[in-house]
Amino acid sequence: MKLVAILALFSFHISAYANCEARGPNVILLTLDGVRNQEFFKGTDSFHRRKIARSQRGVVFQKFWKEHAQDGVVLGHKNGHKIASQVAISLPSYQAIMTGHATDCRNNHCGQVKEETIFDRLQAVLKLPEKDLAVFASWQGMKFSVAKDPQNHQLFIYPDIVKKDSLPKEILDLQEKAMSDLPSWKESRKDHYTFEMGINYLEKFCPRVLYISLVDSDEFGHADDYPGYINSLKIYDDYIDRLITSLKKMGAYGEQTTLIVTTDHSRGEALRWTSHGYDDNSNKEVFLFATGRGVKKVGREKQQTSHAQIKPTIEYLMGLKPQGEVLPFIDIK
Ligand SMILES: [Zn+2]
Numbered sequence: 105m106k107l108v109a110i111l112a113l114f115s116f117h118i119s120a121y122a123n124c125e126a127r128g129p130n131v132i133l134l135t136l137d138g139v140r141n142q143e144f145f146k147g148t149d150s151f152h153r154r155k156i157a158r159s160q161r162g163v164v165f166q167k168f169w170k171e172h173a174q175d176g177v178v179l180g181h182k183n184g185h186k187i188a189s190q191v192a193i194s195l196p197s198y199q200a201i202m203t204g205h206a207t208d209c210r211n212n213h214c215g216q217v218k219e220e221t222i223f224d225r226l227q228a229v230l231k232l233p234e235k236d237l238a239v240f241a242s243w244q245g246m247k248f249s250v251a252k253d254p255q256n257h258q259l260f261i262y263p264d265i266v267k268k269d270s271l272p273k274e275i276l277d278l279q280e281k282a283m284s285d286l287p288s289w290k291e292s293r294k295d296h297y298t299f300e301m302g303i304n305y306l307e308k309f310c311p312r313v314l315y316i317s318l319v320d321s322d323e324f325g326h327a328d329d330y331p332g333y334i335n336s337l338k339i340y341d342d343y344i345d346r347l348i349t350s351l352k353k354m355g356a357y358g359e360q361t362t363l364i365v366t367t368d369h370s371r372g373e374a375l376r377w378t379s380h381g382y383d384d385n386s387n388k389e390v391f392l393f394a395t396g397r398g399v400k401k402v403g404r405e406k407q408q409t410s411h412a413q414i415k416p417t418i419e420y421l422m423g424l425k426p427q428g429e430v431l432p433f434i435d436i437k
Contacts, residue, residue, distance in 0.1 A: 127360065128359075132362070137243065137317075141370060156331060160334065175348075178403060179391065179393075183389040187410070192381055198245075200412065201368070220252060222418050235311065242320070287320070365394075402433050405433065
């Protein structure tokens, strides 16, 4: 009886990820909107200490620093990693990440990206089947950064609801539930729904390219809600841990996958923490973490790097000729 149960479990495990085994290389990009280096590297800000219970002060990304940071490279320590756009605003920054350089976008209303993005190029060169490239985003503005023509990709971006028979019930349900449980801010759904959809998709479809874009952190920042901001970051800490744990369970697929985590911009200091934008240079100093296939396990590094290197890095990892400089400590040989 016991043996039968064990065999049943074993065969379930094989079938759950069997279609993933021979797939790769793969890249997962995770962006967390408007997260400061202060909270990422150091922890809660002493300027805001009265807003946070004593027991909640200190390191925010606890699991990350304890269990994952050393298994990859962390850039941005001592302000060594900068965004690629000229302004520290979301859409200009996301467009710069996607195209590999600053575009002419200066605000969140500049419209559709006009140049080829990383997803456009990957699809054009690799001719990926539709299910192999998926984008999950909480903020509707992401539609203007990920592709020249959003119709060409499988995008799960608020407020659109993707209805396809091939999608698991969980993802269909999460899309619907998100619309009846909207956050207090506009133009987005809650990150909870976006992330659960994304990780569900990862485990079901083993995509070659997956992008999950989250935004709660920035909204709590604009609302001057420091405890809410810190809480969203602690949830992101869990999300990073869950992605890495899932990949470890996914056998050869996981081993063939690189995870990149970053933010689109930082925010102001002290009382100015609620905003970000045109003047403040510190808003452009951000963090980036990479782990998995092709990433050296060096932990924190101080090199001068930039978001302009994300696109070439993904190209290099996916076997394309990189159109620009690849991030340091990334080597697939
Ligand atoms: Zn913002």
